[in-house]
Amino acid sequence: MPVITYRQALNDTLGEELARDPNVFLMGEEIGVFQGSYRVTEGLLAEFGPKRVVDTPIAEEGFVGVAIGAAMLGLRPVVEIMTINFILVAIDQVVNHASKIHYMFGGQVSVPLVIRTPSGGTGQLAATHSQSFENWFAYCPGLKVVAPATPYDAKGLLRAAIRDDDPVIFIESLALYDTKGEVPEDDDYVVPIGVAEVKRQGTDVTVVSYSRMTAVALQVAQRMEQEGISVEVVDLRSLRPLDRPTIIESVKKTNRAVVIAEDWYSYGVTAEIAATIQEEAFDYLDAPVYRVAGLEVPLPYAKELSAASKPNANSLIYAIRQVMRGTRRMR
Numbered sequence: 001m002p003v004i005t006y007r008q009a010l011n012d013t014l015g016e017e018l019a020r021d022p023n024v025f026l027m028g029e030e031i032g033v034f035q036g037s038y039r040v041t042e043g044l045l046a047e048f049g050p051k052r053v054v055d056t057p058i059a060e061e062g063f064v065g066v067a068i069g070a071a072m073l074g075l076r077p078v079v080e081i082m083t084i085n086f087i088l089v090a091i092d093q094v095v096n097h098a099s100k101i102h103y104m105f106g107g108q109v110s111v112p113l114v115i116r117t118p119s120g121g122t123g124q125l126a127a128t129h130s131q132s133f134e135n136w137f138a139y140c141p142g143l144k145v146v147a148p149a150t151p152y153d154a155k156g157l158l159r160a161a162i163r164d165d166d167p168v169i170f171i172e173s174l175a176l177y178d179t180k181g182e183v184p185e186d187d188d189y190v191v192p193i194g195v196a197e198v199k200r201q202g203t204d205v206t207v208v209s210y211s212r213m214t215a216v217a218l219q220v221a222q223r224m225e226q227e228g229i230s231v232e233v234v235d236l237r238s239l240r241p242l243d244r245p246t247i248i249e250s251v252k253k254t255n256r257a258v259v260i261a262e263d264w265y266s267y268g269v270t271a272e273i274a275a276t277i278q279e280e281a282f283d284y285l286d287a288p289v290y291r292v293a294g295l296e297v298p299l300p301y302a303k304e305l306s307a308a309s310k311p312n313a314n315s316l317i318y319a320i321r322q323v324m325r326g327t328r329r330m331r
Contacts, residue, residue: 001182009151009183010040010116010172013158014078016187018048021076024162027054027063028080028116037082038118038177064090064115068098071113076162081117084133084171091136098167099142113167114158119147120212120262121310122174127298130306132263135272137169138239144193145239147171149214151181153237156191164193171239173212194241198250202232205256205323208247208273210236213260213311220316229324239269244276251281258319260292260311268293287326290319 004012017024030037032045032055045053056063060081067077081087087094098111121130138145144166148154154172161168199214200221209217214235221231234250236243251257257277259270270291277289295309 001184003180004151004183005177006151006154006172006179006181007038007040007177009155010158011042011044013155013162014041015044015047017078017159017162018044018052021162023074024076024078025052025054025070026078026080027056027067029056029058029082031055031080036080038174040116040177041080060086060090061093064093065097067113068093068101068111071098071111071167072101072109076112076114078114078116078162081115083129084117084119085129085131087115087117087133094137094143094167094169095140099140102166103142110165111167112165114161114170115168116158116170116172118172118174120173120175121294121299121306124301124303124306125299126301130299132261132268132294134169134171134239135263135268138242138269142167143240144168145171146193146237147211147239148191148237149176149199149209149211149235151179151183153191153197153235155183156189157193157237159188160190160193163190168193171211175212176215179215191237194238194243196234196236196238196243196246198232198246199235200231200233202230202254204230204254205258205320206232206234206247206250206254207316207320208234208236208250208257208259210239210261210269213262216311216313216316217260220313220320223313223317224320229320231320236269236273242272242276244280247273247276248280251277252284255284255286256323257281257285258290258292258316258323260316260319262311263293264296265291265293266296287323290323292316292319
């Protein structure tokens, strides 16, 4: 299979879906003439024209609302929000309209909308540009939320999201755009929304993760082999719907679990996964579930402080060692 970057997988998929379905169009700030802040939409304006690749003003609430209306009328808009932080400007449109219209209209109207946006802290972008709010949207019934970690999953999930009749929040990571991986030459494969994947088999401890933290978990799993610890890595891929059975089956096999995510510790994705394991696999646990997440502070700008505030390989290694000893450090 060809090896391409995460960014190229997204770009290829957008181009293929624009060519396949005339109802698909793109909207977002600087996605056309500037070719995207992260070059994900590079070349698409030249190929498909300004009616299919629409540059918008800096007005997230306005253009997300336009996209919802277009989706209600049968089009399939794919909106790029420059960072998940900027969705806060449009949260009423997403939570009170996109997620609820199908239900409130008695199923007569669908909203086949995709909102693509990077999440998490990468580089020195400071407190208001480095947040992880995907759990906010995963909390909301009516939305689907996906967060691919590899080029293979990025392409397959984006294709599935564009073809889905429900609104999908598509979470990316700035740190993953240049990562590489194998992607099938098949131009029509999809990764089903709501299905987690065991990215690495193991026997001693399960690490549950998604997006950039899956890459961290896989690197750590290789390192832990040197200590004789076999780590199984479960990549959620989808936060809503959440594939609870895959998580539980893995924990039943390994009898230990660590959950890692880039969001804050309290009320986040790690809390939901830990509660799920506690409820459905308690009798199989040989140690308490350990959660690894960001410090509960606005992310500092200073490089060293920023790095210290975010979960990383060392914090995951520490958690795995603690779980293997059957101990748990209180926060």
